[in-house]
Amino acid sequence: MGRALDLIATAPDTTVASVRLLGDDEFRALAPVRGDRAPAIRTLAAIFTDAAALDPDAVAVEGAGRTTSYRDLDEASNRLARVLIARGAGPESSVALAIPRSVDSVLAVWAITKTGAAFVPIDAGYPAVRIADMIADSGVALGVTLTPQREQLPGTVPWLVLDDTETIATVEQQSSGVVGDAERGRPLRADHPAYVIYTSGSTGVPKGVVVPHRGLAALAAAQAATLGSGRHSRVLHFSSPSFDGSVFDYLLAFGRGATLVICPPTVVGGTELSRFVAAERVTHAFVPTAALASADPDDLDGYDGFGEVLVGGEACPPGLVTRWSRGRTLWNGYGPTETTAMCNVSGPLGRGSTVTIGGPIAGAEEVVLDVRLQPVPDGVPGELYIAGPGLARGYHRRPGLTALCFVAAPYGPVGGRMYRTGDIVRWIADSSGGRVLEYLGRADFQVKVRGFRIEPGEIDAALGAHPDVDYAATLTRTGPAGDLILVSYVVGSPDLAPARLSAYLAERLPAYMVPTTIVPIDRIPLTSVGKLDRTALPAPRFDSAADTAHRPTSPVEETVANAFAAVLGLEHVGVDDNFFAVGGNSLTATRVVARVNSTLHTHIDVRALFEDRTPRVLSTHLDHHSDEAPLPAPTPWNQPEFVPLSPAQQRIWFLNQYDTTTPTYNIPLT
Template sequence: MPRTLHALWEHTVRRHRRGTALVAGGEVLSYDEVNTRANRLARLLADHGAGPERVVALALPRSAEMVTGVLAVAKAGAAFLPVDVSYPAERIAPMLTDAAPVVVCTTRAGAADLPETGVPVVVLDDDGASAALERRPGTDLTDADRTGPLSVANLAYVIHTSGSTGRPKGVAVTHAGLAGLARAKVAAMRVTADSRVLQFASPSFDAFLTELLAAFTTGAALVVPSAPTLAGEVLEAAMLGGRVTHAVLPPTAVATLTPGTFPALETLVVAGEACPPELVARWAPHCRVLNAYGPTEGTVCATMTGPLRPGEPVTIGTPIAGVSVYVLDGELSPVPDGEIGELYLGGAGLARGYLGRPALTAERFVADPFSTAGARMYRTGDLASRRADGAFLFHGRVDDQVKLRGFRIELGEVEAVLARHPGVGQAAAVVRDDRVAGRQLVVHVVPARGSAPSADELRAHALRYLPAHMVPAAYPTLDAMPVLPNGKVDRAALRDREVRGGAAGRPPETAAEKAIYLIFRELFGDAPIDAGSNFFELGGTSILAIDVILRAQEAGLELSPRSVIDNPTLEALAAAARSEP
């Protein structure tokens, strides 16, 4: 039976009032306690105009406040818009413009990083807001308390994904598919009221909903780590300290962990990017390993496997209940089992479309010829084939969208941002395999006539407009782009190009520089390294940045994820380490 997000939550609260709902930031909160907080915030948001078909922006980090905020927005009848305050202001501003929220919820720290848009802001840790919340009743809201009645057809959330034009697109998702998603995840993952589910995903990505629904429709506890980036020893500590029994992780994050380290772990769901067979071979002997697939446009998840076994082909599974999956050719006709075609999705969980983008919505959400009149299907852009047993195999993309470290990236957006730089005549982005750092994003640049932009200059430009996971690792320059006979950029030739090298620069001199040098040497092998070497150009990633931070701590140096992003060269990183509080 379809239910709204707030109805799913309140149904669980009635059965598990005293059960643990949240473990976050040193707090252990019961379902009743979380419900009371969410009700008070919902009433405050309603006073600011939040209600059905209106949007509330949540500019909050992974935290108890973010989880409570999502529930409060749902109770008010509005849709939540997650805003990652680590994103550049130039990226946040168009997101807020697109969604037109009636109010923004944030903290004092987050408010400092938000662009000025004229939208009212509620600062949750401000004394005034705290007092206003305490004055409001903690009881559940009814339709009489909202600006209007709420149904599953109403908007539940808006999540922005990478856009090929250089402008992120807001995917508008209703409540219609949430109950089905919850049932499928709970059944496949075997979540019970005694489970402890890890909240790993950034709230800006829809896997966040999987974690909330898996926990909050069963009476389980949601374990919310406070670290901004979870990988390696930080992720390990979060899982062990939280006694996590169920986790949904991208393969890149799983690769930073050691199987057998987590005695409580019962189920590991791999999602966000292709699951390597080696991962199954390493982890399946220690816990149940499942593989899940689905785009944001299909309410998080479309297909899922049962427990994977070492040595068997890794599929993306079969459709979850309520989802239709088709593999079609260019004429929208089904291809025979075993043949590759484009994957299309149907069912109640399809998003409405893209906010303010009717042409793009019409292009991607098309009439479903295999279902009832008026039904639609979503063109995923993924290539797949169907096996005789009904399971689907993933075969990559038909366009320039890629998955990198679990993030969905439109190469066209990266190229469009770099092309705005006055010193760039042409830009072409590719994902290439690096023998040390694995897959990395590289943008090749043909300078504009009379220009010679440096890699540091281009990287600084990219950081102004792109989130960290979309900022290229390297910026090699070319006299001209290699092209195919049809005139298109030859991306295969770009992927094969060597992007390392260069003349030797100043050797490390200070104690901090020498410490960072040794860390770089351990991470990047025999790559040429000097004081000017750039962490990202060497092949560094957000995952490897955690390694740098942890190793620096062992050497007596303090670094933060932001300091690695803002100071990528060896000498700058050493200077930042000395100035860290």
């Protein structure tokens, strides 16, 4: 504040947006915060080839009863790469990959990468229109698939069907030697695209994120420094190939010469995931937050080798940390697709520890800015911007969107770029005295309910701190009265009581942030990539059961209950139903009070409804405020052809007739 006042006094022409609130030392420390020095840049093809050279006879991939050594995977991918090159694949081109998670999908990734082309994962289970949009937008030269998926794919590009007998014969005829730049037609460089991942677009059309090779070695180094996988590790491949988490899986295994254990595509979480991990003796894994929350460590059946787990993709609730940190090391990773899968990783998390996303990995640079694009002090929320070698090129064929999200970096080298994440974070001190980021939520997930701007992630965090809650997700729904309301979905102990959770939140959050209703659910619905499927969450119920024990017993109770129901758009409200629990809020409360006062000749205010929240209790209160019978119910009335003017209308008519030339009350243009 002192610095701002000094500027006002000494430089009154300074704009508010350019006022810097940080001291020089704090500014140097925060603009930007840098990770360790990045390792030497390697292409994904080089990472794969180096992995095969570590121990060619070691098992590279296991899945569906198939076991493939590094030697066999390397040689088979070289043969397939040559077939793809002959069909037009190479640096600066793209190849569609439409194979479910399997040994074949991994082989195809290795082969496409060795051609120098970018692989474009496509889930054959997507709607035909979405697949067509991705194929057309990406401009792929050809695609790779299997027979079961071929019929679901368009014929607008040629498809190489790997399990076709003719394809198998053609591949077998190729050399298994190393694929070089001479065969690719041009050198493979770090800035060539490694893969293109399509994510949801706000316009309804998916957008392709073009990720180059430049940041992959830094990600592999960060994985080695945290999760510590090695040649004897067994790394879970749980991420869908259409999700950039699959790249994380590849690097976690192949970056260290470990074995990649492929989880069947039919396993999406829950008990099946835990039992698969135990049965296959998995030691290291990246699992999306919602998927891990759906599983139970007790289902590991005593297997204690599952020692290193990293979660990411969504905010990590404290309840998940409590359950999964016992007996293993749990990490929290963070990274948009636009920053090469992961750019932050926390320290080991344990029961009671603050859940953070850690600091930037090697090579990454991060700054937290306010709406004026000025760095914020420690502890102050702001939007996260990321720079460094892991940045994507941008969005394929979307120069406008690329320019909007990848902006000039004023706090780094001249000409640098930074990615605007849309994530709200703040710098806090960790146990060692360094700076780490606390994730607060999405800027674009902010909602406005009854005039209040609310970050649902803050409600989720408060619910997640309750000992009975393992996972929480809050979103807006249209209430029975047609207005937006907050609804929280929770997974936890069988004894979960929504009323107790509401009371718990009321002690920690402002009233406008307490959800209208809390819905316990048995499991977390997941999308194909293991994230929360918001569309599959059940609709909340507000109607009260028509129990005769809860029906009105007097005309006053009936009038109040009918007022509740009419304002909230419900068919029935019981006399013991809490107005706010069945969808009411401070705005609809005013309408209920007005209706009750009009009908019963009372003079209660809104505060009375906040104190006496059920028709039964409020009716008792009303008995002391009314000495007249309720008004009769309104009945239809025939409207005359000419309706008399109101006093205000008569006044305006008189003024107009008094001086017809005056412009008073005349609005010629709107």
